[in-house]
Amino acid sequence: MEKENDINRGRSNKGGGIAENILAFLDASVTKDTQDANDDRIAFLEAVFAASIVPESGFPPTNKMSEAVFQILRLGKSLELIMRYPRVYLSNSSSSASLDLVVVKEAWLPFVLGLGTNDSEREAAHKKSGATLDSSGFHLLIQDIAAVAGEEKFQALDTKSLGSMLLFQYLVNVLEADILPRNSVYEETMNWALLRESLLNVLLGSRKLNYKGLVRDCLTIVCGLFQIQSAFSNDKICLENYVAKPSDSCDTAVAIALPEIGQNTCIAMQKLLILIMELDISKKKADMKGLTTRADGVRTPLVEVILDELTYNKGLLSPFLQVFNEPKWKLDIILQYFWKYIAKPSIRTRRSTDFVDDETFNGALKCFSNGTSTKGIIKRIGIKEIQLLLAHGYKAQLLLLSEQCPAEAISDSKEDVRSNSLVEISKNMISAFNSLRRTDECIEISSYVKEAMFTAATLLSKKS
Template identity: 45%
Template sequence: MEKFRRRATITNRGMEENAMAILESFCAHDSSHVHDDRLAFLEAVRFASIVPENGTPPTNKMMEAIFEIMREAKSLELVVASYQLLCELEKHFPRVYLSNEDVKEAPSSKSAKLIVFEEAWLPFAVGSDMASSDRSVVSKGFKEPISPSGFKLLLESLNEEAEGIESSETKLELLAKMYMLQYLIYIFEADFLPRNRDFLENSNWISLKDSLLNKFLGSRRINYKDVAKDTFFVLCNLFLARTPTNSNSGTTKSSSDDMHNNNDSALALSLPEVEKCTLKAVEKLLKLMINLDLSKKKADAQSLTTRADGVRTPMVELIMDELFYDKDLLSPFLQAFDDPILKLEIVSQYIHKYNVKPSTRKRKLDDSQDDTAVIGFFNCFLNSTSTKAIVKKVGAEAVQVMLAHALQACMSIPKEQLHELASDSKNDARRSPLVSICNDIISAFTKLRETDEHLQILPIGKEALFTAASVLSTKS
C-alpha cells in the first residue's frame, strides 16, 4: 500500500531541514527573493514527495508552511502553485481512507477497514480546546489553523463580494480567498466521504461523529444555522453573479474592468474560472451537510446516537425556509445545485411541507405511506383541491419551477436508481418510471391550469411539458 501509507511519525529531519532552509527569507518581506524562494520550496516538496514513486510524506511543519504560503501569497503564481500542491499531497497521503481503496488490495477482501491518522496535520482547528484560534497569534513564524469562526468569516466575505457589495480587496485577495475556501471544502470532503461510506456499510456512527464536518458544525464557537445559511447564500449569489443576464452581475463587470485597468491580465482571465470552481466547491459543501443529516437520521433510527450528539435543524429544512421567504432564489438555487437525487429530495420535502391535508385523512396517510417518498410528491397534484392549496402557499411560478427541475433531475438519474425511487410511490412498478413521471408532470400542469384558467406557463414550464410529451411519444 504505497499510495495510502502513514505519514512519517519519525520526522525526516534531512528533508525538512533542506526544504525549510529555502524559506530563510520567509519573514524578510522586503527581500526581493521571497517569491522565488517560496516557489523553490514548493518545487522541493513536490520533488521529494510526489515525483518519486515512493516519495516521502512531508512533515507537518512543511504542510503548515505550504498552507501559509497560500494564505499570504502576493502573486497569482504562488496562490495557484501552493493550492495545487496541497491538493496533490492530500491525494497522495490521505488522512482518512478505506483499506480497499488501494487498487493493489485483493478484490476478495470482505470488508473495508477505515484508516484514520489522528496525528496528521490539519488546516482546521475544530477542537473545543482551541480557544485562542480566532486570534492572529504567530507561532514559530506561522499563523494558527483556520477556526470555525474564521471559516464563517471567509464565507461571509465571499458572500458580500458575490452580492456586489463594494470591497477594498484586490482581485488577488479575492482569488486567494476562493482558493482557500476550495481547499478547506476539499479537506471536509476527503475526511467525510470514507467515514460516511464506512457508516453506511458498517453502521460505524462513532467514526462519522468524529468527522471534521460534524465537529465543525457542532462547534460552540459558531452558530450552525448562520453557517448553513451563509453557505446557501454564497451558492445562490455566486451563481447569480456568474449569470450574464443578471443586471447586477459583479463578475462580468469586475472581470471586464480588470482587463482594462489591471496590469496583470492573467489575474483577470483566471478569476471567472476560479469563481466557477468555487461555486462547485460550495455546492459540494451543501451536499456534505445534507448527507451528514441523512446519515445522522439513519443513526438515530438505529439507536446509535446519544443525547451528547446534540440536535441540529436539518440542512434541507433550512434551505426550504430560505426558499419560502425569498422565492426569487428558488430558480438560481435549483440551477446551481445539480445533484439530481438530493434536488428531488428538496423539491419533495418542500411540496409536502406546504401540502395541507384534511385533518381527518392525515393520520391515515401518515400510517399508510411515507410522505417524504422522493417521487411521491407528484401525488400532491392528483386533484385540483390539493393543487390549489399548494399554489396558495407556495405560488404558481414556484410550483412550475420545482416541477420542471424535478423532471430534469429524474432524467439525470440512472434507470436502476429511478426504479428504486419510484417504488416508494404509487407509480406502477411494471411501467417505466420515467413514463409515469412524465405523465405526472403533464397531469400536474393540467391541474395548475384548472386552478387558474389565466395562468401563464413559464418558459421553463413549457420546456418541461415539451420534454415530457417527447418522452411519452418515444415510449409509446
C-alpha cells in the same frame, strides 16, 4: 535487509535535511512582501512538490513543511503563489477483505478543532500565524467569499479574494477525504464514533459556529456565483469586455482566472452541502438505533434550514434549483418544499378523499388533480414557484430513474417498470400543468416549464 535499512535511514536523513534547508530561507522572508520573498516561497513550493512525488527518493512533507505551505495559501498576496499550491495526499491500503479505516493521527491538518479550555494559548498562536483554521475562521472565510458574490463586487476582485476561493476549495477536499471513508465503514459497521470524530461533524458541532448563519452564507455564494457565471456564459461580449478591460483594482491575470475559479468554488460549495446532508442522514440512522448520546448535541438537518431560507427569500429559489444539480437531494428538497405547504387532513373524511397519501414526486403531481386543490396550492406557494418546483422536480426524477436503471444494464422486466414509471409521471406532469392553466388563464409559462413539458410529451409519444 541491513542495506535496505541503511538506505531508508539515508532517505529519512535526506528528507530531514531538505526540510531544514528549504524552511530556513522561507522563515527569513516570512514577513516580507517583496518579489525576492515571493521567489523564495515559489522555490519552497516547488521543492516540497518535487520531493514528495519522486517514489525512489521522495519523502512525505513534515508537519512544519505542510503548515508553511498552507500559510502561503492563506496569506499569499501573489497570484502565482496562490495558484501553485501543491496537492499532496497519503494512501493507505489494507489486505483485509473487510473495510478498515486507518486514521493517521500525526498527519498535519489545516483545521484545529475541539480545543479545550486550557488550549487558549495554542489557539491564539494558530490565529496569529495564520497556519490553521478553527470553526469560526472557517465561517469567516465563507463570509468573505459571500461578501463578494455579486456581479459588481466580483468584477473588482483581487488576489486576496481569489486566494480565499482556492483555499475554500482545498478545505472542502480535505473534509471530503476525511468523511467519505468514515461513512463507508459506518455503513458496514454502524460504528457512529467514526463519524462523530470526523472533521466535518466536529466543525459543525462547535459552539463557535453560527450554523444557520453559515448555511445562509453558503446559499448566498452558490446562488450569487451561479448568476455571475450565467451572465458570462449568456453574454460573451460581457465576458470579453470584462477580461479585456478589468477594473482598476483587478489586473488582467486575475480577470482571466476569476470566472473558472468562481465556477469551481460553486461546485465545491455544492459538494460541502451534500456532505452535510449525507452526514445528517447517517446521524439520523444512528439516532434511530440509539447509538448517539447527549454529547452529540442537536443540529437542525441542513435540508430544513435550506427550506426555511428558500421560503423566506423566494428570490433564491430559481438560482438554487438551477445550480444544485445532484438529483437525489434536489428532488428531496423539492418534495419537502411541497409537503411543507400541502395541508394533510388530520381526519380522513369524504371531502378529504382528494388528498394523496403519497409523498413522492408522482404523489405531488396528483395533488393538482382538480381545480380546488390546485387553487389552494397556488395560494400557499405561488404560481411562479410551483412552476419551478415541478419543472426541476420532473428533470430530477427522470435522472434518478435513469441512474437506478441504466439502459445498458436493465432486463426486460426492469425496462417495463421504468417505462411504466416514466409514462405515469409524464402523464401526471402534463395533467398538473393543464390544471394550472385552467385555474390561472393568465399564467406565464417559464422556459424551464416549456422544456419539461416538451420532454414529457416526447417521452409519451415514444411510448405510445
